[in-house]
Amino acid sequence: MGIIPKSLKTLTLELQRLPGIGPKSARRIAYFLFSLPQERLTFLGDSFKDLKQSVTTCSFCNMLADTNPCEVCGDATRELTSLCVVADHMDVYAIERTAGYKGMYFVLGGLLSPVKGHGPADIAGAGLIKRLHQLKKMQKNNNRLEVIFALSPTTEGQTTALYLKEELKNEFGDNLLLSRVAVGISVGTDIDYVDTYTLQEALKGRSLL
Numbered sequence: 001m002g003i004i005p006k007s008l009k010t011l012t013l014e015l016q017r018l019p020g021i022g023p024k025s026a027r028r029i030a031y032f033l034f035s036l037p038q039e040r041l042t043f044l045g046d047s048f049k050d051l052k053q054s055v056t057t058c059s060f061c062n063m064l065a066d067t068n069p070c071e072v073c074g075d076a077t078r079e080l081t082s083l084c085v086v087a088d089h090m091d092v093y094a095i096e097r098t099a100g101y102k103g104m105y106f107v108l109g110g111l112l113s114p115v116k117g118h119g120p121a122d123i124a125g126a127g128l129i130k131r132l133h134q135l136k137k138m139q140k141n142n143n144r145l146e147v148i149f150a151l152s153p154t155t156e157g158q159t160t161a162l163y164l165k166e167e168l169k170n171e172f173g174d175n176l177l178l179s180r181v182a183v184g185i186s187v188g189t190d191i192d193y194v195d196t197y198t199l200q201e202a203l204k205g206r207s208l209l
Ligand SMILES: [Zn+2]
Pocket: 058, 059, 060, 061, 062, 063, 069, 070, 071, 072, 073, 074
């Protein structure tokens, strides 16, 4: 390894720490970066430097954003009657790409996982309750606020949804409409290949034609 220049070696080791990047890919990326013109590298370097300074967390929904409130929470055209609860920022981006949801969001920042040692303190349950109180105050015509759980259909996602359901029931009684996104068969899938659990959930969550 002594023949590899020190800067390239350091960069390779740093890149290797990124998710999904193995030693080989790290080396390839490091050499690719070296081949770029200096101005591109300076621009990249500046982006890294600005990353933490320019990005803030929305105090209403926990989303990473340029401003506080974020674009969604500050958008007067969004519907205040539904709040979609997600585990991660990336989930918001995925739902926004569908262009089919016009309500608000709340990012938990994780899921409950006894196996990984993630308990209630590791998710923003208190922040969710605070946000729901804010939204309830903003409701016009006594609209019932809907909380949509868009959490992965895994043990962790289900445990988190059940825990929060209880918390919200304790805090708001029956004043909230609680729902979860449908679990079922992917578009284009042959039913024959769907696992039993998914098929059971798909049957439970069937909708009228
Ligand atoms: Zn926000």
